[in-house]
Structure formats: C-alpha cells, structure tokens
Amino acid sequence: MDVFQRTWTWLATGSHWSGTDGVWHRLGEHLFLTVACLAISCAVALPVAVVLGHVGRGGALAVNISNAGRAVPTFAVLVLLLLSPLGTHGSWPTIIALVLFAIPPLLTNAYVGMREVDRGVVEAARGMGMTGRQLIARVELPLAFPMVVTGVRTAAVQVVATTTLAALPGGGGLGRIITAGFRLTDTAQVVAGAVLVAALALLVEGVLVVLERLLDPRRRRSRVPAVLPPSTAGSPA
Amino acid sequence: MAGANCLVTNEWFCGEYLQTRGQELTHATLQHVGITVASVVIGLLVAFPLALLARRRRAVAGPVLGLTTVLYTVPSLAMFSLLVPVFGLSASVVVTGLVLYSLTVLVRNILAGLASVPEEAREAARGMGYGPLRLLFQVELPLALPALMAGLRIATVSTVSLTTVGAIIGYGGLGNLIYEGMHSYFKAQVLTASVLCVALAIVADLALLLVQRLLTPWTRAGTRARRAARRTAAAAAEGAA
Numbered sequence: 001m002d003v004f005q006r007t008w009t010w011l012a013t014g015s016h017w018s019g020t021d022g023v024w025h026r027l028g029e030h031l032f033l034t035v036a037c038l039a040i041s042c043a044v045a046l047p048v049a050v051v052l053g054h055v056g057r058g059g060a061l062a063v064n065i066s067n068a069g070r071a072v073p074t075f076a077v078l079v080l081l082l083l084s085p086l087g088t089h090g091s092w093p094t095i096i097a098l099v100l101f102a103i104p105p106l107l108t109n110a111y112v113g114m115r116e117v118d119r120g121v122v123e124a125a126r127g128m129g130m131t132g133r134q135l136i137a138r139v140e141l142p143l144a145f146p147m148v149v150t151g152v153r154t155a156a157v158q159v160v161a162t163t164t165l166a167a168l169p170g171g172g173g174l175g176r177i178i179t180a181g182f183r184l185t186d187t188a189q190v191v192a193g194a195v196l197v198a199a200l201a202l203l204v205e206g207v208l209v210v211l212e213r214l215l216d217p218r219r220r221r222s223r224v225p226a227v228l229p230p231s232t233a234g235s236p237a
Numbered sequence: 238m239a240g241a242n243c244l245v246t247n248e249w250f251c252g253e254y255l256q257t258r259g260q261e262l263t264h265a266t267l268q269h270v271g272i273t274v275a276s277v278v279i280g281l282l283v284a285f286p287l288a289l290l291a292r293r294r295r296a297v298a299g300p301v302l303g304l305t306t307v308l309y310t311v312p313s314l315a316m317f318s319l320l321v322p323v324f325g326l327s328a329s330v331v332v333t334g335l336v337l338y339s340l341t342v343l344v345r346n347i348l349a350g351l352a353s354v355p356e357e358a359r360e361a362a363r364g365m366g367y368g369p370l371r372l373l374f375q376v377e378l379p380l381a382l383p384a385l386m387a388g389l390r391i392a393t394v395s396t397v398s399l400t401t402v403g404a405i406i407g408y409g410g411l412g413n414l415i416y417e418g419m420h421s422y423f424k425a426q427v428l429t430a431s432v433l434c435v436a437l438a439i440v441a442d443l444a445l446l447l448v449q450r451l452l453t454p455w456t457r458a459g460t461r462a463r464r465a466a467r468r469t470a471a472a473a474a475e476g477a478a
Contacts, residue, residue: 003322070391071438073398075412076431079419083427161312165402168314169419178318182405187322194318198311205310 006188007195016192021180023196029172030200033163037095038156041102046148049107053114053144054136062111069104074162077101082169094163094171101162105154113147114140142217149215153208160201174200243425251425258426261414266433269410272403273396273441276332280339280392287340288347289373298348305341313338313402321406331403338399339392346388350381383456386449390442397438411437 010016017023052058077100081093117140125139141148167175174197181189243251255262291298311319316334324330354377362376378385401412409416411430418427450457 067394070394071398071435071442073401073412073415073431073434075401075404076415076427076434079415079427080431082419083422083424157310161314164312164314168405168416175312175314178314179405181318190318191322194315197315198319201310201312201315202307 003187003191007191010186010188010192011195016189021176023174023177026172026174026176027196027200030160030163030174033091033094033098033166033171033173034156034159034204037098037163038102038152038159040095041099041106041155041159042152044099045103045106046110049110050114050136050141050144053111054132054140056115059111059115062108066104066108069101074101074165075168078162078166078169078171091171093169094166097166098159098162102155102159105158106151109151109154110144110148113144113151116147117143145215145217146212149208149212153205153212156204156208157201160197160204164197247422247424249424249428251429254425254429262429262433265411265414265430266437268408268413269397269400269434269437272328272331272335272400272408272410273393273437276335276396276400277339277389277393279332280336280343280396281389283336284340284343284347288344288351291344291348292351301344305337305344308337309341313399314405317402317405326406328403328408330406331400331408334403335396335399339396342388342392342395343385346384346391347381350384350388351377353384354380379453382449382453386445386452390445390449393441393445394438397434397441401434410434 015022019025049062052062074097078093078097081087081097084093086093086096121139121143122135125135130138163171163173164175164178167173167179174193177193177196178190181187181191181193244253244257287301291301308316313334316337317330320330320333324333358376358380359372362372367376400410401415403409404412404416407413411434414430415427415434417423418430
C-alpha cells in the first residue's frame with residue numbers, strides 16, 4: 001500500500017505539474033492531439049459513411065474495416081510509421097496512426113445507423129416528395145444520430161488510448177509520464193501517470209455520454225444493444 | 238551475398254533475418270500465443286459465472302455491465318501500469334489486464350446468448366424433467382453458443398493485438414520484438430513481428446469460426462436449408478416467368 005502513498009505524494013508535488021515534462025504540458029499535448037485527430041477523422045469518415053448509408057452501398061467495406069482495425073495492433077502501426085520515411089517529420093506518424101484507428105468505429109457506426117433507419121419511414125418521406133438531401137438531413141441523420149454519436153464516443157476513447165501508446169515511440173501526451181516512470185524505475189510515477197490517463201479516458205467518455213443525451217434530436221435514451229455486433233463494437237487500444 | 242546485405246542495409250523485407258533469428262521469432266510467438274490463450278480462457282471462466290449471476294439478479298446486472306464497460310475505457314498502457322504494483326514485473330500483469338478487457342465483450346455476449354434461448358425450449362426441457370444444471374448445460378448453453386462464440390472471436394482478436402503493449406514490462410510476445418526493433422531502428426524485425434501478429438489474429442479468428450461451425454451444426458443445416466429453399470423458389474420463379 002506504500003505505492004499508493006508514494007503515488008499520492010508524486011501527484012501532490014507541484015514540480016511534477018510544471019515544465020515541459022510536467023502534467024499540464026503533457027495533458028495539453030494529449031488534448032490537442034485528441035481533438036485535432038478526432039476532428040480530422042470525423043471530417044473524413046462521417047460524410048463517407050452517411051453517403052454510403054444513404055445509397056446503401058459499401059456495407060462490406062464498412063463492416064470489414066472495423067474488423068481489420070481490431071486485428072492490427074496499434075503499437076505495431078505506431079512503430080512502423082516511426083521507422084518509415086514519415087518518422088522524421090515530428091508528430092506526423094502519431095497523427096496518422098490516430099486518424100487511422102479512429103476511422104473504423106466512426107465509419108461503421110454511422111453506416112449501420114443510417115442503414116438501420118426504418119425503411120418504411122424512408123419510403124414515406126420519399127412519397128412525400130423529399131429530395132435525397134432533405135431525406136438525409138431531416139429523416140435519416142436524426143434517426144441515425146444515436147449510432148453516429150456512439151461511433152464518435154468510441155473513436156474519442158480510442159484516440160485517447162492511442163495517444164497514450166504514442167508515448168512508447170516518443171510521441172507527446174500523458175503516456176510520456178508512464179514511459180519516463182518505467183525508464184526511471186519509479187513505480188509511483190508509473191502509477192500516477194496511469195491514474196491520470198485512466199481519469200482522462202473516463203472523463204472523455206463521460207462528457208460524451210452526457211452530450212449524447214443532451215443533443216439527441218429525439219431526447220430519448222438510446223438503448224445500448226445487448227450484443228455488441230462484431231462490426232460496431234470498439235476495441236481497447 | 239545480397240541476402241546478408243539486407244541486414245546491414247536495414248531493409249524492411251529480409252530473408253536473412255528470418256533464417257538467423259528463427260529461434261527468437263518462435264520464442265516470441267509462443268509467448269504471444271501463451272499470453273493470449275491464458276487471458277481468453279481465464280476471461281471465459283470468469284465471464285461465465287458473472288453472466289449467470291447477472292442474469293439471475295437484476296441488481297447485479299447493472300453494476301457488472303457498468304464496471305466492465307468502464308474497464309474497457311481504460312487505455313492498455315495505463316491498465317498494465319496500474320497492475321504493476323499488484324503483481325510486479327511479471328506476465329500476470331499482462332494476463333490480468335487482458336482478462337479484464339475481455340470481460341466486457343464476453344459477459345455481454347453470454348447474457349445476450351442466454352436471453353435468446355426460446356422460452357419453449359426451456360419449458361420443454363423442464364417438462365422432460367431436466368434439473369437447472371442439465372437445463373443450463375444441455376439446452377441453454379448450446380443455444381447460446383452462436384452469440385458466445387461471436388463474443389469470443391472479438392475478445393480473442395483484440396487480445397492478440399493488445400498483447401503487444403505488454404512489451405512495456407517485457408511480456409508482450411511479438412510486441413517485445415517490435416519494442417526492441419523500435420529502439421534499434423531494426424526495420425525487418427518490426428515488420429516481421431507486426432505481420433506475424435496480424436497473421437496470428439486472423440488464424441485465431443478462423444480457428445474459432447471453425448470450432449463454432451463444428452459445435453453448432455444445426456445453424457449450418459439451417460442456412461443450407463434456407464439456401465436450398467431460396468434456390469427452389471428462384472427456380473420456381475424462373476419457371477413461372
């Protein structure tokens with residue numbers, strides 16, 4: 001139990017929070033990378049998923065990309081990108097890896113959400129003379145909203161986790177506190193870093209759950225499906 | 238000569254690497270498989286009673302599902318680091334972390350599988366004098382197998398991929414080779430270990446699919462019958478046209 005006391009002491013020491021190796025700076029890096037990469041991934045994946053879902057094509061792609069994302073180790077991709085010619089370009093390897101691993105949950109969930117919209121409702125909207133655009137904006141997207149946001153939440157948690165791993169090949173973020181702790185064989189620092197990372201991940205998840213409830217156009221609690229369909233379930237990273 | 242050079246010039250693809258480091262690769266692969274199998278088996282052994290408990294008592298179901306979902310959110314590097322003070326630098330850290338991750342998918346899918354068992358099947362079994370244990374193992378469990386196996390496949394593939402992160406404490410199987418290769422900029426080692434890791438995930442997934450087919454022959458008979466019916470219907474439609 002001595003470790004927990006030392007962890008607390010580590011966290012309570014002011015000097016550990018300031019400077020370029022300090023918690024605040026690492027947290028800033030972590031949040032910047034997370035938000036930037038999530039935004040890029042959403043901008044890339046969501047329009048594609050919405051259009052594919054609207055026209056009902058590319059279902060195999062949307063499902064398989066998630067399965068592939070689960071089988072490929074994040075750590076391996078981070079290191080492969082570091083050793084590739086991109087590795088000399090600052091944080092680009094990290095950014096590319098983050099975007100690559102955020103796209104599958106976004107794409108798959110949004111696609112499944114669009115496809116699961118009741119066909120009868122879609123037909124009725126068409127019968128009322130709605131154009132394709134109107135159909136997407138007024139019928140399909142509002143009904144697919146819970147699944148789209150679930151995808152964003154899964155992707156956000158994935159990005160937070162992947163950013164942590166990026167510390168292994170020397171990227172920024174809170175993971176650096178953990179890797180530095182291992183290098184110094186300072187268990188207290190390792191645990192302190194882990195607590196901070198876990199807290200951040202849970203906070204991001206929690207904030208997005210609340211946002212989801214507030215923003216849902218139908219304001220109804222979206223029920224989480226009991227079985228995680230292999231295609232839409234996320235994976236820890 | 239060209240073969241020997243690829244190690245010196247640090248190329249991505251290197252036959253010489255495979256020849257000279259075969260033993261190292263085998264060792265890492267075996268460790269990877271060992272950690273994965275241990276994690277998934279223990280995960281299944283823990284998830285099954287948890288799911289049964291959650292099914293029996295509603296009050297347990299909420300916290301069990303909530304807690305396993307929270308665990309799923311914790312990044313792997315943090316998860317392993319948090320377990321270091323408990324187990325020291327040992328393989329137990331990696332296995333425990335991976336077991337905790339696998340619980341989320343396994344508990345949910347076992348619950349869903351058990352919920353999908355038709356009430357008529359249960360009634361019939363009870364009418365035939367089946368006790369609760371026989372009912373569970375001979376009627377409910379077989380009918381829950383498709384959902385359970387789907388969960389097991391997801392959990393196994395994620396576990397194979399996550400094992401690599403165990404390299405941070407030296408128990409990452411193929412991840413250890415990736416970790417070493419990262420520090421020494423050894424391209425062939427990183428690529429070979431990465432490819433082997435993905436291959437391992439695919440092989441495990443296919444093997445479990447095969448097991449599922451063998452264990453649930455009735456689902457296949459169903460699809461075959463449906464397919465045959467569809468073919469007959471199509472032929473009939475063609476004949477009518």
